[in-house]
Amino acid sequence: MLLLFVAFTLWPMVASWWYSFFDWDGVGPATDWVGFSNFAEVLQSRPFWHAFGNSFLFSLVAICVEMPLALLAAILLNSRRLRGRNLYRLLLFLPVVTTTAVIGIVFAIMLDPAGGFVNDLLTSVGLVDSPITFLSESYALPTVMAVDVWKGFGITLVYWLAALQTVPDDLYEAAKIDGANGRQTLRHVTLPVIAPIGVVILLLTFQKSMNPFDLVQAMTEGGPNHATDVVATYIYRYAFDPYLNAPRYGFACAAGVVFGVITLVMTALQGPLLRRQYLKGSR
Amino acid sequence: MRRLNPWHLLLVPLCLVWIYPFVWMVSTAFKSEREVFLGGLSVLPDEWTFDNFVRAWDTAHFGAYLSNTVVFSVTTVIIVLLVSATAGYALGRGSLPGKKVIVGLLITTMFIPHGYTIIPIFKLVDGLGLNTGLLGAVLATAGPAHVVPILLFMGYFAGMPQELEDAARIDGASYPRIFFRIMLPLAKPVVGTVALFNFMAAWNAFFIPLVFTLGRPELRTLGVGMYSFFGQEATDWGGLAAAATISLLPIIAIFLFLQRTFVEGIAGAVKS
Numbered sequence: 001m002l003l004l005f006v007a008f009t010l011w012p013m014v015a016s017w018w019y020s021f022f023d024w025d026g027v028g029p030a031t032d033w034v035g036f037s038n039f040a041e042v043l044q045s046r047p048f049w050h051a052f053g054n055s056f057l058f059s060l061v062a063i064c065v066e067m068p069l070a071l072l073a074a075i076l077l078n079s080r081r082l083r084g085r086n087l088y089r090l091l092l093f094l095p096v097v098t099t100t101a102v103i104g105i106v107f108a109i110m111l112d113p114a115g116g117f118v119n120d121l122l123t124s125v126g127l128v129d130s131p132i133t134f135l136s137e138s139y140a141l142p143t144v145m146a147v148d149v150w151k152g153f154g155i156t157l158v159y160w161l162a163a164l165q166t167v168p169d170d171l172y173e174a175a176k177i178d179g180a181n182g183r184q185t186l187r188h189v190t191l192p193v194i195a196p197i198g199v200v201i202l203l204l205t206f207q208k209s210m211n212p213f214d215l216v217q218a219m220t221e222g223g224p225n226h227a228t229d230v231v232a233t234y235i236y237r238y239a240f241d242p243y244l245n246a247p248r249y250g251f252a253c254a255a256g257v258v259f260g261v262i263t264l265v266m267t268a269l270q271g272p273l274l275r276r277q278y279l280k281g282s283r
Numbered sequence: 284m285r286r287l288n289p290w291h292l293l294l295v296p297l298c299l300v301w302i303y304p305f306v307w308m309v310s311t312a313f314k315s316e317r318e319v320f321l322g323g324l325s326v327l328p329d330e331w332t333f334d335n336f337v338r339a340w341d342t343a344h345f346g347a348y349l350s351n352t353v354v355f356s357v358t359t360v361i362i363v364l365l366v367s368a369t370a371g372y373a374l375g376r377g378s379l380p381g382k383k384v385i386v387g388l389l390i391t392t393m394f395i396p397h398g399y400t401i402i403p404i405f406k407l408v409d410g411l412g413l414n415t416g417l418l419g420a421v422l423a424t425a426g427p428a429h430v431v432p433i434l435l436f437m438g439y440f441a442g443m444p445q446e447l448e449d450a451a452r453i454d455g456a457s458y459p460r461i462f463f464r465i466m467l468p469l470a471k472p473v474v475g476t477v478a479l480f481n482f483m484a485a486w487n488a489f490f491i492p493l494v495f496t497l498g499r500p501e502l503r504t505l506g507v508g509m510y511s512f513f514g515q516e517a518t519d520w521g522g523l524a525a526a527a528t529i530s531l532l533p534i535i536a537i538f539l540f541l542q543r544t545f546v547e548g549i550a551g552a553v554k555s
Contacts, residue, residue, distance in 0.1 A: 012400035012402075012403035012404050012407070012427075015403035015406075015407075016400060016402065016403055019402065019403065076290060076294075081288065082288055082290060082291075083288070084291075088294055088298055089546070090539075090542060091298040091301060091302050092298065092301060093542075093546065094301075094302055094305070094535070094538070095301075095302075095304075097483055097487075097534055097535065097538040097545075098305075098487070098531050098534060098535065099486065099487040099489070099505065099506045099509075099530055099531060099534065100487060100489060100506075101487075101489040101506035101507070101509055101510050102505070102506055102509045102527045102530045102531055103304070105509055105510070105513045105523060105527065106304055106307075106308050106523075106524070106527050107304065108513070109520050109523060109524070110304060110307060117307055150301070155549065158546055158549050158550055159549070159550070161550065162549070162550030165550075213489070213490050214489040214490065214506070217489070217490075217493075217510070218489070218509075218510055218513075232490070235401070235402075236490075236494075239401075239402055240493075240494050240497060249402055249406075252402060253402055253403075256400075256401075256402070264391075
């Protein structure tokens with residue numbers, strides 16, 4: 001166990017740093033020491049920052065769109081009077097368990113401008129005149145993000161449902177006796193009680209959304225013209241792309257290190273803020 | 284008659300649209316090439332055909348990919364279970380020195396993005412000479428610490444009564460024996476949850492199998508196979524839909540069968 005941990009978790013982190021100082025194509029040992037020039041190149045590379053921005057956009061969408069929508073759905077599905085709520089939950093959860101790469105391709109076909117199902121439907125009911133090129137340079141990013149939300153929605157929904165179930169019934173009864181209406185109960189009873197768990201859900205969602213590689217690679221490979229590039233596809237392109245003549249492991253490692261460090265700092269910055277919120281909530 | 288809740292008017296269409304991609308996938312898989320080409324919005328094929336499945340299974344090698352995926356997923360689950368159960372046992376019971384530091388380190392590694400460590404892991408497995416079969420991909424998936432399972436096992440083992448272990452020791456049971464014959468069987472609920480979740484994750488894995496099978500097409504898993512099939516035959520929609528159905532049906536079936544365990548497992552992870 002310790003051996004595995006050191007070999008597969010700690011060592012790669014250290015090695016990433018080490019490799020990033022070399023100009024290395026991955027063949028033979030890394031010997032061509034280039035100091036910080038890989039880092040300089042990464043930091044000055046416009047495509048890298050573009051990919052970086054996209055990665056964070058994915059997180060932002062997950063936190064600002066997916067989380068609130070899932071909370072609304074959870075509040076609705078948590079109502080005991082709603083029959084068939086387990087079935088609804090099941091259906092909304094279904095995309096979560098499916099293989100992202102396969103889903104990406106199914107969507108790519110469905111959204112195809114030439115004969116794809118969605119465009120056929122939209123044109124036949126007259127909503128659009130000409131097919132929408134969903135995966136073109138201008139629309140690809142929102143499209144992939146929408147699919148990402150669809151894919152991840154169910155899991156966030158189940159998180160929120162679990163949170164809602166921690167609210168004790170007598171609190172609701174007390175609110176009812178005090179004459180609170182639905183919205184007041186939600187605002188002053190439900191939300192404050194689930195806030196601490198909401199913090200945990202925020203962290204989990206953030207962590208999950210940081211890695212949209214599977215979907216992006218399957219749907220667009222980061223294209224067209226790098227419009228949907230994220231850091232993982234950027235690294236993949238420099239290190240593993242089969243069409244590449246000479247992989248640039250050192251450069252790809254440097255890109256990974258920069259991204260890893262910034263993510264870690266951002267998570268660490270959230271730490272104290274979230275802890276304060278958490279303590280406030282549990283008091 | 285009871286009044287129908289108006290929310291159903293919103294929820295029923297929403298859910299239908301939500302799962303429509305799956306309906307579309309299965310329906311297209313059974314349509315003839317001509318019908319797929321002509322388009323059309325009907326859910327039920329005019330004439331049912333298995334041609335697409337035959338093509339996906341034989342020509343596109345999805346039969347082989349399916350068995351690769353099963354081997355890959357099962358092996359990964361076994362290794363993850365062994366490693367995380369023993370680690371959780373060591374951390375949950377007894378007073379391992381530096382326990383807090385280890386747990387802290389583990390939790391920190393949760394927030395490190397994937398792309399950050401893939402290259403050294405690839406070189407490590409390559410260096411071990413294991414990059415010749417699926418074992419390389421299995422090691423790369425199962426090797427990195429699986430933090431959540433370890434924490435689950437840790438919490439579970441920590442809650443077990445000390446008397447149990449003492450009694451076994453007095454009866455002369457060795458350390459491994461206590462673990463495998465007493466502790467592990469008692470931890471069945473955790474074993475089940477961890478196995479289920481890691482099986483799902485391994486089945487759906489893409490990044491690592493992709494990187495490790497770039498030079499060996501015969502070892503592809505379903506996700507990777509789907510990706511390269513799309514790269515080669517982007518217009519064979521019927522075949523692609525059939526391949527997607529082959530890839531997704533097993534995992535959807537498992538999910539429907541075990542959905543209660545699944546949803547409760549996720550919910551439990553949040554609460555604790």
